[in-house]
Amino acid sequence: MSTEPVVELQGVHKSYGEVQALRGVDLTIGSGEVVAMLGPNGAGKTTSIAVMLGLRRVTRGQARLFGLPPDDRRARSRVGVMLQESGVPGVLTVRELIDQFRAYYPCPLPAERVIALAGLAEIAAARVSTLSGGQRQRLYFALAVSGDPDLLVLDEPTVGMDVEARQRFRQAIRELAASERTIVLTTHYLEEADALARRIVVVDHGIVIADAAPEAIKARLPSKRMRFRTATTLDGDVFAGLPVTALEQLDGQVRLLSAEPETVLRELFRRGLTLTDLEVAGADLEEAFLALTSRRGERT
Amino acid sequence: MTRAVAGLGPILLAQIRSEVRLRWRVPAFSASNLVLPVVLFSFFGLPFVGKTTPRGLDVGVVLLTSFAAYAVGQVMVYGFGIGVAMERGQRIDVLMRATPLPPAIHLAAKVVVAMLFGLLAALILFAYGTVVGGIRMAPGLWLDVTARLLAGSLPLIALGFAVGYVAGPNAAPAIVNLIYLPLAFASGLFMPPDQLPHVVQRIAPYLPTYHYAQLAWGAIGAAREPVGTSLGWLAAYTVVLLWLATRAYRRETSRKFA
Numbered sequence: 159m160s161t162e163p164v165v166e167l168q169g170v171h172k173s174y175g176e177v178q179a180l181r182g183v184d185l186t187i188g189s190g191e192v193v194a195m196l197g198p199n200g201a202g203k204t205t206s207i208a209v210m211l212g213l214r215r216v217t218r219g220q221a222r223l224f225g226l227p228p229d230d231r232r233a234r235s236r237v238g239v240m241l242q243e244s245g246v247p248g249v250l251t252v253r254e255l256i257d258q259f260r261a262y263y264p265c266p267l268p269a270e271r272v273i274a275l276a277g278l279a280e281i282a283a284a285r286v287s288t289l290s291g292g293q294r295q296r297l298y299f300a301l302a303v304s305g306d307p308d309l310l311v312l313d314e315p316t317v318g319m320d321v322e323a324r325q326r327f328r329q330a331i332r333e334l335a336a337s338e339r340t341i342v343l344t345t346h347y348l349e350e351a352d353a354l355a356r357r358i359v360v361v362d363h364g365i366v367i368a369d370a371a372p373e374a375i376k377a378r379l380p381s382k383r384m385r386f387r388t389a390t391t392l393d394g395d396v397f398a399g400l401p402v403t404a405l406e407q408l409d410g411q412v413r414l415l416s417a418e419p420e421t422v423l424r425e426l427f428r429r430g431l432t433l434t435d436l437e438v439a440g441a442d443l444e445e446a447f448l449a450l451t452s453r454r455g456e457r458t
Numbered sequence: 459m460t461r462a463v464a465g466l467g468p469i470l471l472a473q474i475r476s477e478v479r480l481r482w483r484v485p486a487f488s489a490s491n492l493v494l495p496v497v498l499f500s501f502f503g504l505p506f507v508g509k510t511t512p513r514g515l516d517v518g519v520v521l522l523t524s525f526a527a528y529a530v531g532q533v534m535v536y537g538f539g540i541g542v543a544m545e546r547g548q549r550i551d552v553l554m555r556a557t558p559l560p561p562a563i564h565l566a567a568k569v570v571v572a573m574l575f576g577l578l579a580a581l582i583l584f585a586y587g588t589v590v591g592g593i594r595m596a597p598g599l600w601l602d603v604t605a606r607l608l609a610g611s612l613p614l615i616a617l618g619f620a621v622g623y624v625a626g627p628n629a630a631p632a633i634v635n636l637i638y639l640p641l642a643f644a645s646g647l648f649m650p651p652d653q654l655p656h657v658v659q660r661i662a663p664y665l666p667t668y669h670y671a672q673l674a675w676g677a678i679g680a681a682r683e684p685v686g687t688s689l690g691w692l693a694a695y696t697v698v699l700l701w702l703a704t705r706a707y708r709r710e711t712s713r714k715f716a
Contacts, residue, residue: 211556215716232462234558241556245548249483250476261472262557264461301553 162225164189164309164340165210170219172205172364179205181364182219187342189308192335194351195344197361198451203344204242206361207313210342211239224309235264238307240298242314248287252278252297255286256304263305275333276300277326291318299327303334310334312343316350328354348447352376362451379446380404380415384422386433387411400425403449415441415449466563473559473567481575486540486631492579495529496586502648507591511650513680518593520650520680522584523603527674528647529579530607531667534614535621535638536631537572542622543630546710555715572615573608580604602677610673610692613666616699623706641667651682666695 165187172180180202187193195203208214209221212228223233246255253269260266267275273282276296281289289297295318302310316324331354335341345351351358352372360368360375368375380403387410397405397414400422404415412433416422419438426433481487503525507518545551554564584600587593618634625633642648644658645668651659662668669691675681676688 213552213556213715231558231560234556235463237556239553239556241553243549244553244556245550246553247476247480247548247550249480254476254479258472258476259557261468262464262559264464298553305558 161189163187163222164191164224165342166220166222166225167206167210168220170206170209170221171217172202172209172214173217179364180209183361183364183366185359185366185369187340189340190335190338191357192331192341192355193343193357193359194355195342195359195361196346196348196351196447197344198346198448201361201451202364203346203361204313205364207241207311207342207344211237211311213241235262235305236308238302238305238310240295240302240310240312240315242317244298246286246297246301249285251283251285252289252300253282255297256300259301259304263307265306266304267306269304272300272304275303275330277323277330292320292323295319296323296327299330303330307339309340309342312341314344314346316345348375348444360451367451378417379441380417380449381441381446382416382419383413383437383439383441383445384416384419385411385413385435385437385439387435388431388433392431396426396429396431404445415446463558466560469559470563470567470570473563474570477567477571478574480541481537481571487537487575490536491529491533491575492582495525495532495579495583498528498648499525499583499586500590503587504591507593511680515678515680516593516595518587518591519595519599519678520675522587522591522593522595523674523678523680524647524671526580526583526603527607527667527671528642529583530576530604530611531614531642531670532638533576533579534572534611535618535634537575538568538615538618539621539625539634540627540630541568542619543625543627546623547627552714569615572611576608576611577604580607599677603674606673606677607670610670610688613692613695613699614670616696616703617666619703620699620706623703623710638667641665644668645671647671666692666699669695 163186165185167183167185170180170183171178183202183206185206195206197203205214209216210223210228212221212223221228224236226233253273256269256272260269273279276299278296278300281293286294286297295315299315302312316327319327331341343354356371358368358370358372358375359366368378380401389410391410392407392412401418402414402416402422406413499521503521506521509517511517511520580603584595588595617637621630621633621637644654644662645665646654646662647667651662654662669688672681672683673685673688673692676685681688
């Protein structure tokens with residue numbers, strides 16, 4: 159077994175004209191890792207994926223796939239992909255399309271296995287144009303796994319799936335991960351990243367702002383929501399230097415997120431603030447995550 | 459160690475199979491490519507069967523050859539023009555590009571299938587002319603005409619590609635019609651060139667379809683120019699149209715994949 163990284167991005171910059179989509183992404187993914195790339199829309203997840211797969215050329219830096227240039231056929235023969243905004247001919251049936259894709263790879267999975275894995279048994283004979291959004295998404299997943307790839311790259315795989323399809327998809331991902339495949343997926347849901355991946359890479363404004371296990375990422379989030387009333391309107395200075403985000407004030411009601419509510423309260427009391435109706439509760443993960451990324455956004 | 463990449467032969471076969479299904483199931487291809495020439499021949503060809511041209515040729519045979527040129531040329535221009543525009547519009551090219559499918563195989567399958575459909579379109583027309591029109595034309599001549607039409611179709615494939623990379627999926631069918639129907643008409647594929655308006659007669663010798671038709675007419679002794687001249691014109695048009703198609707392809711690629 160080789161120990162070379164499956165995916166390697168080194169100082170990758172990517173510009174589309176004036177727009178800087180990636181501003182120095184370093185990312186190394188080893189064999190058997192399950193990685194979720196997490197970030198809001200426009201953060202650079204899809205561009206990272208495109209560079210990784212050789213669909214886009216880097217403006218600066220380097221991208222390697224299995225130690226090869228990403229557009230090398232030997233590298234692509236080991237990768238299965240699911241892309242956003244890509245299409246397949248609508249007049250072909252699900253099974254025909256799966257067979258077409260299987261032919262591209264040196265050691266494809268049996269068609270029946272692909273169909274079962276993606277939950278397409280009932281619609282295997284249906285034309286692609288008749289599928290619903292969720293079914294289509296499952297078809298793309300089937301095409302991605304049809305070559306029995308060592309690396310699976312899935313860009314927003316669960317978009318359009320209903321709850322049941324999402325469950326089945328997660329089950330399929332766990333099965334594939336258990337057989338030592340490397341999986342890279344993007345999502346803008348922390349909950350999904352947490353459920354699927356053992357490593358989360360948070361991307362925002364074209365750079366990696368966090369890269370750690372899900373537990374570590376969650377521990378860093380401002381995970382408590384605080385709410386209280388004050389008699390006087392507060393100016394921003396009251397909170398200067400405190401670990402708070404998503405601060406809102408309306409009619410004497412103050413709302414904020416923090417990872418350390420005790421520290422915040424102690425300091426507010428020390429600064430002579432009188433507050434009533436105090437509530438401290440666990441924040442919604444998504445809300446906390448958005449606060450983390452949008453805060454960075456304001457800084458730039 | 460298992461094989462690193464799949465064999466090109468099986469990939470080509472799989473690709474050909476899908477292209478055949480696609481062409482067969484999309485009426486814009488199957489109906490217009492295989493049925494329309496027969497319909498048009500019924501209107502514009504059948505009434506003149508049995509007559510003889512001033513040069514002593516059977517009008518039925520000449521018209522059948524002309525309509526075969528129209529039919530095979532149409533398969534090429536429509537197949538590549540509408541086909542490529544559709545692939546771009548549905549973003550099929552994006553997913554394909556991420557697979558190990560070599561672009562050359564993708565292209566080769568399209569050319570092979572276009573040739574198959576061109577052959578089929580010509581054979582249907584010849585069979586129709588024989589059975590319904592009662593035109594007597596030796597099968598050897600059918601084959602000669604068809605072989606010339608397939609071999610000379612490169613500039614029309616290039617024309618289709620150029621349109622396919624410039625036009626959107628909705629505009630492509632209209633654009634190929636607007637280009638190909640006037641070309642076919644002006645080149646004398648629907649009626650003898652000397653019955654066309656004078657202006658058109660003056661323009662015709664500069665059109666690719668005119669020389670394409672001359673190439674086919676050569677098989678039945680109805681050509682107005684030597685084969686070498688037809689081939690020269692077709693080769694020149696191939697170079698120009700391939701250059702245009704390549705430019706359009708490069709522009710598209712640098713927008714989508716750079």
